[in-house]
Amino acid sequence: MLLIHCPYCNETLPEVEFAYASEAHIARPAKPSDVSDEDWAEFLFMRSNVKGPLYERWRHIHGCGRFFNAVRDTVTDKFLTTYKAGDPRPDLSSLTEGLK
Amino acid sequence: MTAPISSFTPGVLAHSDAARVGFAPRCARFSLRARGDLAPLEAALGLSLPTRIGQRVTAGERQLLCLGPDEWVLHAPERDGAAITAACAGVYADHPHSLVDISGREVSFVIDGPRGAELLTLGCARDLDSIAVGEGRRTLFDGATVILWRDGDTSFRLDCWNSFATHLFHLLDTGVRELAAESL
Ligand SMILES: [Zn+2]
Numbered sequence: 283m284l285l286i287h288c289p290y291c292n293e294t295l296p297e298v299e300f301a302y303a304s305e306a307h308i309a310r311p312a313k314p315s316d317v318s319d320e321d322w323a324e325f326l327f328m329r330s331n332v333k334g335p336l337y338e339r340w341r342h343i344h345g346c347g348r349f350f351n352a353v354r355d356t357v358t359d360k361f362l363t364t365y366k367a368g369d370p371r372p373d374l375s376s377l378t379e380g381l382k
Numbered sequence: 383m384t385a386p387i388s389s390f391t392p393g394v395l396a397h398s399d400a401a402r403v404g405f406a407p408r409c410a411r412f413s414l415r416a417r418g419d420l421a422p423l424e425a426a427l428g429l430s431l432p433t434r435i436g437q438r439v440t441a442g443e444r445q446l447l448c449l450g451p452d453e454w455v456l457h458a459p460e461r462d463g464a465a466i467t468a469a470c471a472g473v474y475a476d477h478p479h480s481l482v483d484i485s486g487r488e489v490s491f492v493i494d495g496p497r498g499a500e501l502l503t504l505g506c507a508r509d510l511d512s513i514a515v516g517e518g519r520r521t522l523f524d525g526a527t528v529i530l531w532r533d534g535d536t537s538f539r540l541d542c543w544n545s546f547a548t549h550l551f552h553l554l555d556t557g558v559r560e561l562a563a564e565s566l
Contacts, residue, residue, distance in 0.1 A: 283507065290451055291435045296507035298522050344522040346435050346450035 289366045290348045303339035305329045306351040396555045398562030401495035403554045410463030412456040416479035426469040436517045447518040491540045498536035504557045
């Protein structure tokens with residue numbers, strides 16, 4: 283079982299308390315009616331699907347209830363960090379430095 | 383088979399030398415959500431709103447647990463329910479918040495006995511040692527969201543939704559007998 287750190291509870295807890303909520307830092311267009319069908323489809327459906335560190339959203343649904351962001355390596359399943367929703371995207375090189 | 387919740391009456395439901403599971407008497411339960419200046423709400427309720435998740439406060443017969451950054455659960459005697467609703471309604475205009483009566487939604491099991499903590503590990507993936515005595519947490523127990531109140535080293539209250547109570551009790555009941563059958 284994975285252990286995930288919730289930045290709101292400030293505790294590292296079993297993954298069963300959490301729900302995955304797709305890629306992070308995807309901004310919804312401010313005026314959807316101004317967006318072309320192609321761009322709207324891009325926003326709705328297209329994700330980076332990276333092999334390696336992915337910025338993604340999680341929700342501590344069976345705990346504090348909060349959405350937060352995480353950087354998880356999709357190859358190893360290792361969480362590099364988690365941070366509160368709204369916080370800036372952490373620099374990847376600072377997260378992977380210790381792993382090399 | 384799903385039995386209606388009224389089939390549980392307050393008192394001991396299952397017990398062995400290892401652990402005991404009881405059903406708590408009914409009480410008034412509220413879900414409170416609020417942000418910003420909490421002082422007016424604290425004054426209205428007559429208690430402080432702890433801001434660390436898991437922290438509890440007790441004022442008289444009112445018990446409050448912080449579940450999230452802006453969320454609390456409040457237990458009180460049934461006769462106190464109307465007073466709580468009125469007190470919060472009184473500050474609503476200046477300090478908008480959400481106070482929802484969830485008395486009918488949830489019930490509580492009381493778990494104790496020498497191996498009460500061990501009994502909970504049957505359905506809870508969380509390390510119970512991380513919940514200090516006098517604290518509480520929302521977590522998952524055998525697939526259902528529950529709130530655990532740790533009242534003592536081996537004594538807990540488990541709040542769950544009505545509809546999950548029968549299911550959860552089955553596991554607890556089995557566990558109570560299973561732990562007693564184990565030779566240590
Ligand atoms: Zn949390």
